Amino acid sequence: MSFFKYNDINIFYEVTGNGGECMILIHGLGSSSKVYSNITKYDFFTKNFKCLFIDLVGYGNSDKPMEFDYSLKSQAVACLQLIEYLGINSTHIIAHSMGGVIAQYICENMKVKSFINCEGNLTLDDCKLSASIYNVGGEAFRRGGFKFLKNNYRELPFYESLCMTNAYVMYESSRNLVEACKTDNILERYIKLDTEKMYIYGERNLGKRRSQEYLQDKGIVIKYIKDSGHNMIEENPYDFYETIIEYFSNSNIFKPL
Template sequence: MVTTEGDRIRWVELPGQDPARVYVHGLGATSPAYFAETAAHPLLTGRRSLLVDLLGHGISDRPTHFDYSLEAHADALAEALTAAGATGAELIAHSMGGSVAVVLAARHPHLVSRLVLIDANLDPMTPSPSAGGSSGIAAYFEEEFLAGGWQEVRDRVGPHWWSTMRLTGREALHRSAVHLVRGSVPTMRELLLDLSIPRTYLLPEADGPLPGADALTAAGVDVVPVPDCGHNIMLDNPEAFARATAAALTDPHRV
C-alpha cells in the first residue's frame, strides 16, 4: 500500500541476487510489456528485478484522488520499494519513468544506487494540442479529456501505444501528463546534475546530440547514443539496449 487510502503499486518480479534492479515505464505504459524481454536478456539476468507499474498504470491501482505529480509518483514508488526491501536499487527508467526516477533519487537517496535513464524527460515542455504524447494530453483541461479528449489521443497515438495506454486510469493519464510537462522544481535536469550516484542517459542515436549533453557529461553523467531505434529503445533494439544497460550497470570505475 502506497497511499493512506490503501492504494497498491504492483510489479512483476524476476528472482536473483540483491541489490535489486527496478524497471520503470513511461507515460501510459506498463513495465512488464516494455521490459520483460530485456530484463531476461543474458547480459541482465541474475539480479532480483522488479518490473514496477507506477500508480495509475498497468496492474497497479488507479486512484482518482491521487494528484500524479512527479513528486507524488516518486514518493509512492519509494513506499513500494521500501515494502519490497529494495533499498540501494539500480533503476532503469524510461521516458516519464526516468523523470520519476530522478525525483526519487533526489528525495529518497537511500533507495537508489545507480540510474540508467532511457530517453527521459529532463526539462519542462509546452502543451501542444496536435501532439500525441504528454504535451498533447496536457493541452486538455481534465474535464475535456475525460469527456472525450482521450478518444482523440487514442486515435493520434495509434494501436501500439494505446495497447498499454488503455490500461491507464484516465485521470492518472491526464494528471501525469500535465505534471510531466510542467516538470519538477528544481527541474529534473538540475536534480540529475546534482546527484552523486553513477548515472547513464541512453538516447536514440538518430535524434542527434542530446541538448545540454556537455553539462551532463561534465557532471559525471554518461550520455550514450544507441543505434537503430526510436524513443522505445528497449523495444526497437533490445540487443543494443541490453549491451548499453549492462555496461552502465557493471562499469568497475563507477561505484
C-alpha cells in the same frame, strides 16, 4: 500477481531474478512495467539482479483512483514505500521518460548505486507528448483526445499499456510532469545526484534536445540506441539491454557474475 497496499491503493509489482543486487524498473507516461519484459531474456540480469517491476499508480495493473493527485513526487513516495516494504536498502534504477523524473526523486531520498535515465524529462523542452496533452485541456482530452491518442499509437507495442490506463490519469500525469519541468529545476538536480549516471537516447532523437550538449559538458555518460526513437526499449530491445550490459561490465559499480 503481487500487490502492495499504499493508502488503500493497490500497486502492482513483480520481482524476478536471483542476483544479490536490486534493479528497479520505472516506466514512463502511458506505459507500464511491460515495457521492460525483455530484460528477463538476458542471463546477465537474472544472475546479477533481483529486478523489481512496478506499475505506477494509474498504470498497468495498479489501481487508478480519482483521489490520487498523480504528481511525480507522490508517485516517488509510493515507490519508496514499496521499496521499504520489500526491505531494499540500496538499488540500481532504469527509468524511461516521465519515469526518469520519478526516479530522480527516489535518488534524492535513498541510496542508489546507478541511475540509467532513458530520455527522461530534464527540461520543459523534453515535454512533447505530455505538453500536447496538457495543452488540449482536461475536459477536451477526456472527451475525445485520449481516444485520438490511442488510435495514433495503435500499431506500436506501447499501445497495449496505453489501453490499461485512462484519460484522467494521462491528463493529470501530463499536467504534473509539465509543471515539474517548469518549476523543479530537474536538469541541475539530475547533474548533482550523487550516483553513477548514464543517459540514453534513441538514435533518431540525437541532437534534438537542448540539454544534450549540457550533459556532455558535465561529463555525463551518454549512449544511444540505434534504429530507435523515444520508445527505444521496445523498438530495439537487443541493443538497449546490450548497451546496459556493456555499461555495467566496464564500470566499478559492481562485479558481474
